[in-house]
Amino acid sequence: MSYYHRLGQIPRKRHTQFRQPDGSLYSEQLVGTLGFHGVSSLLYHRHAPTQIKCVGEPRPYGAKLLKDRPLQPEHLRTLARTSTGGDYLAARQTILGNADVTMSICNPTERRMSYYYKNALADEVIFVHEGRGELWSQLGKVQFEPGDYVVVPRTVIHQLHFAEGPVRLLIIESFSPVETCRRYRNHFGQLLEHSPYCERDIRPPGELILDETAEGDYLLQVKKEGYLHQLTYAHSPFDVVGWDGYFYPYAFSIHDFEPITGRLHQPPPVHQTFEGHNYVICSFVPRLFDYHPLAIPAPYNHSNVDSDEVLYYVAGNFMSRRGVDLASFTWHPSGIPHGPHPGTVEASLGKKKTHELAVMVDTFRPLYLTETAVQYIDPRYPMSWNPDFVPDPPRSADMMD
Known part of the structure; x- marks a missing residue:
C-alpha cells in the first residue's frame, strides 16, 4: 500500500474553493x-x-x-518473439x-x-x-x-x-x-x-x-x-x-528487494513482494544460499494442491531448472507435484550463492493457458524430469552457467 504523497498546488482544506488565475474554480476529482x-x-x-x-x-x-487442456507442467518459450x-x-x-x-x-x-x-x-x-x-x-x-x-x-x-x-x-x-x-x-x-x-x-x-x-x-x-x-x-x-x-x-x-535467507532452505513466501485477492507476486533475486553444513540449496519436491505456480525467468541461472530460456514461463498447476530437475539437487550441494532473477506468480485458483500461448509451448517439458531426458540448450547465454 502506498504512503501519503502530494504534488503541485492544492488548497489547505479539501472540498473548498480553489481558484485559477482567471478566477474560475479548479475542478476536483x-x-x-x-x-x-x-x-x-x-x-x-x-x-x-x-x-x-x-x-x-x-x-x-x-x-x-483454454479450459480443456491436459493437466501437466508447461514451459512457454517467448524469447524469440522480440x-x-x-x-x-x-x-x-x-x-x-x-x-x-x-x-x-x-x-x-x-x-x-x-x-x-x-x-x-x-x-x-x-x-x-x-x-x-x-x-x-x-x-x-x-x-x-x-x-x-x-x-x-x-x-x-x-x-x-x-x-x-x-x-x-x-x-x-x-x-x-x-x-x-x-x-x-x-x-x-x-x-x-x-x-x-x-x-x-x-x-x-x-x-x-x-x-x-x-x-x-x-x-x-x-x-x-x-x-x-x-x-x-x-x-x-x-x-x-x-x-x-x-x-x-x-x-x-x-534490485531493491532484500532477500531473506536462513541456515536451511526458505519456503517461497519469503520472496513475496505484492499480494492481491487469491494470488501473490514474488521476486527471486541474487542471494546467499543456506548455510547449514548439510543444507540442500535446491528446493524440495512439493505439491501445492491449492496453488498454481508460474515463474518468469529474467536473468541468471535458475539452479533447479534445466533448458529454460530467458523470458520463459514455467507453469506448474495444482494437483500434481513439482520440484527440481534430475541432477540439480546434487549439483546444488556446496554452492554458496545464486545470481538468478525471476518473477513468480502463485494463484490460489486454477490458471488457464490462452489460445495465444499455444504457439510458445515446449512440448517436451512435461517429461523433462525423467533421468534420461536431454534438455534443449538454453537460447540465451544469460541463462547458462
Whole structure:
C-alpha cells in the first residue's frame, strides 16, 4: 500500500474553493478504489474531467482461455518473439489467466502512445524486463528502467513513453487492488523493520505534466469487460495542477528487494513482494544460499494442491531448472507435484550463492493457458524430469552457467 504523497498546488482544506488565475474554480476529482472505503487521491483539474465530445464504437480486446487442456507442467518459450505488435495495447499477448489475475507479454515497437489508456476494472503491474522510459498519468511522471515493477492502480489514466532500444514487458493484471504484503505492515500501514523493502524504495510520481492545456480531441481508450471503449474528451486528462493522497502509480525495483535467507532452505513466501485477492507476486533475486553444513540449496519436491505456480525467468541461472530460456514461463498447476530437475539437487550441494532473477506468480485458483500461448509451448517439458531426458540448450547465454 502506498504512503501519503502530494504534488503541485492544492488548497489547505479539501472540498473548498480553489481558484485559477482567471478566477474560475479548479475542478476536483476523487480517484480511488473500493468505493469510499479504499485508498484515494484528490486531484485538481483546470477543466472538468467529464467533458465527453464523442463516443466511438467499442473494440473487442481480450484473450480466450483454454479450459480443456491436459493437466501437466508447461514451459512457454517467448524469447524469440522480440516484437509482439505496434503500440503498447496492440502488443499485449495474454499467456495465462483466471478470474483473479492475468499474465501477458508485451514487446511494442512504437515509442509513444497516441491516445490515453485506462483499465477500469484491474490494477496493472508492469515488470520491465528490457527498456526504459516514463509512465505519464494525471498524477505525474514515473521513470522506469530494467528490473522495475511499475504499479498502475485501476482508473488511473496513463501513457507509456519508451526510449530507443528493445522493450520487453511482463504485465500482470489484477482484478483486486495490488498491495504490499500484510505481514510486512503494522496496523498503521507502515512497512516494518523485517520487511525486505521499505517506503524509501517506492518511487512515486515526481513531476506533473503542465503543458497539455489546449482544447482539442483527446482520445481515451478504456479497457472494461473484454472491450476497449473509445471516448474523446475536450481537454487532456493530464491538466492537473496538483493532488494529494495515497492512490497513485509508482515504481519499485526488483534490485531493491532484500532477500531473506536462513541456515536451511526458505519456503517461497519469503520472496513475496505484492499480494492481491487469491494470488501473490514474488521476486527471486541474487542471494546467499543456506548455510547449514548439510543444507540442500535446491528446493524440495512439493505439491501445492491449492496453488498454481508460474515463474518468469529474467536473468541468471535458475539452479533447479534445466533448458529454460530467458523470458520463459514455467507453469506448474495444482494437483500434481513439482520440484527440481534430475541432477540439480546434487549439483546444488556446496554452492554458496545464486545470481538468478525471476518473477513468480502463485494463484490460489486454477490458471488457464490462452489460445495465444499455444504457439510458445515446449512440448517436451512435461517429461523433462525423467533421468534420461536431454534438455534443449538454453537460447540465451544469460541463462547458462
